[in-house]
Amino acid sequence: MRDKSDTSTRAELTRSALAAASLWVPVLVVIISWSAWRDGLPPELASHWSGMGAADDTAAAGTLLVLGLAATGVSAVAGVVMAAWPGISARARRNGVFLMGLFGGLAASSWLLSAGLTMQAGDPYDVVLGPWLIPLLASAGYGLVPMLISPKPPLEATDVPGRITLAPGETGAWAHSVTGTIFVWATIALSALGAVIYVPVVVAGQVSDGLFGMITMAVVILLVASFTRLRVTADWRGLRVMSAVFHIPLKRIRLDNIDLLEVAELRPAEWGGWGYRIMPGRSALILRKGSGLIVTTTNQKQFAITLADAETPAALLATLRDANRTAPAVKTTGRSCRGTHAACSSFS
Amino acid sequence: MLFVVNAASTVSLADQIAVQVRSGIVNGDLKPGERLPPARDLATSLRVNMHTVLRAYAQLRDDEVIEMRQGRGAFVRQDAGAGLIRVTELAAQLAHEARKLGLTQQDIMRLIQRGGTT
Numbered sequence: 417m418r419d420k421s422d423t424s425t426r427a428e429l430t431r432s433a434l435a436a437a438s439l440w441v442p443v444l445v446v447i448i449s450w451s452a453w454r455d456g457l458p459p460e461l462a463s464h465w466s467g468m469g470a471a472d473d474t475a476a477a478g479t480l481l482v483l484g485l486a487a488t489g490v491s492a493v494a495g496v497v498m499a500a501w502p503g504i505s506a507r508a509r510r511n512g513v514f515l516m517g518l519f520g521g522l523a524a525s526s527w528l529l530s531a532g533l534t535m536q537a538g539d540p541y542d543v544v545l546g547p548w549l550i551p552l553l554a555s556a557g558y559g560l561v562p563m564l565i566s567p568k569p570p571l572e573a574t575d576v577p578g579r580i581t582l583a584p585g586e587t588g589a590w591a592h593s594v595t596g597t598i599f600v601w602a603t604i605a606l607s608a609l610g611a612v613i614y615v616p617v618v619v620a621g622q623v624s625d626g627l628f629g630m631i632t633m634a635v636v637i638l639l640v641a642s643f644t645r646l647r648v649t650a651d652w653r654g655l656r657v658m659s660a661v662f663h664i665p666l667k668r669i670r671l672d673n674i675d676l677l678e679v680a681e682l683r684p685a686e687w688g689g690w691g692y693r694i695m696p697g698r699s700a701l702i703l704r705k706g707s708g709l710i711v712t713t714t715n716q717k718q719f720a721i722t723l724a725d726a727e728t729p730a731a732l733l734a735t736l737r738d739a740n741r742t743a744p745a746v747k748t749t750g751r752s753c754r755g756t757h758a759a760c761s762s763f764s
Numbered sequence: 765m766l767f768v769v770n771a772a773s774t775v776s777l778a779d780q781i782a783v784q785v786r787s788g789i790v791n792g793d794l795k796p797g798e799r800l801p802p803a804r805d806l807a808t809s810l811r812v813n814m815h816t817v818l819r820a821y822a823q824l825r826d827d828e829v830i831e832m833r834q835g836r837g838a839f840v841r842q843d844a845g846a847g848l849i850r851v852t853e854l855a856a857q858l859a860h861e862a863r864k865l866g867l868t869q870q871d872i873m874r875l876i877q878r879g880g881t882t
Binding site for chain 1: 768770793805809
């Protein structure tokens with residue numbers, strides 16, 4: 417056990433160090449490009465554009481170089497501090513190195529474009545940014561590199577203490593219907609918006625013009641409407657969230673994939689807001705503020721759903737999960753029966 | 765709400781489900797107007813035959829606890845209050861006990877009428 421935790425700590429330290437090191441890449445890009453272009457670099461470089469046309473302001477090459485080095489350097493140093501600081505949480509560290517990477521990436525690409533494009537054009541006032549705006553904006557995505565290298569924040573969860581006592585031969589199942597009021601309003605709002613936009617189009621007989629938009633709108637409305645009425649079940653299969661409107665599963669977590677179950681107060685701010693939220697490694701159905709069920713899966717992902725009586729499904733799933741773990745050899749698929757579930761006999 | 769059925773029990777699975785719906789209404793887990801889980805889903809969840817659940821729902825419909833809406837499923841009746849359910853249960857218990865003692869329906873009615881005046 418100790419060896420394992422030592423290894424994981426070492427791996428986390430390596431990943432933190434690599435994440436910090438990756439923030440030095442923009443600094444190196446500025447230095448290497450400067451040393452390669454040094455001889456051909458004009459004294460003045462294009463430094464400001466107000467639109468897609470030619471540059472409207474310039475700056476001395478030395479000033480831009482210092483600015484580029486300072487901006488990338490500051491983010492790199494900040495990254496090292498974040499990686500080495502012991503008191504910072506893994507989540508804050510990931511967010512921090514993301515911001516630093518974003519900042520460093522933008523600074524390096526700004527320098528590269530100012531210097532590179534001015535060298536090509538000759539006169540700094542002739543430099544047109546044009547399509548180069550896209551790679552400039554995309555360079556902000558460099559923040560993802562240190563973020564993804566940085567160790568993942570550990571999922572905090574404690575297992576629910578309650579259990580449902582099931583006698584031999586007893587089968588337990590929990591079913592509950594929830595109205596997603598937020599999705600009801602969203603459906604109404606989207607339908608109204610769709611009507612305002614497309615009814616005049618239909619009336620004018622120009623259906624073919626707005627066909628693509630109408631189909632997109634209809635698909636979005638149907639998607640949102642599918643969350644208006646949800647059926648949540650907890651049984652031998654695991655946790656399921658079904659759309660009661662269209663009878664389609666929206667979320668399924670199999671019983672043998674359930675690691676921990678927790679009943680907690682779900683705050684929308686902690687789960688990315690209201691509605692169906694998908695974040696890296698975490699997803700949630702936040703329909704209101706209040707108690708809910710958090711499921712941590714064996715592959716270290718979390719799903720949360722707001723439920724009025726979350727204790728019962730949590731205790732039931734924990735009971736079934738424990739029973740499943742003690743009898744792992746028997747599959748729980750379809751109509752197969754475990755010895756303890758005499759209820760299966762009624763299938764015959 | 766939580767459903768627990770025991771296949772080893774002498775009480776039929778349909779009766780067990782029906783009793784749990786009734787007690788769900790009594791203890792407030794199921795509210796008037798609330799939709800019951802579709803029979804097919806509940807059957808899969810409880811690993812029982814769908815007709816077993818349908819039998820339970822039919823029994824509850826006959827006892828005026830739930831109503832079946834065509835194509836929409838089973839709903840707890842608006843007038844299915846906790847009191848009514850309790851009285852229904854007591855009446856069934858009374859009828860059962862009275863039959864054991866060999867009392868006729870008239871005897872039972874007389875007993876109830878006498879109980880109402882005291």
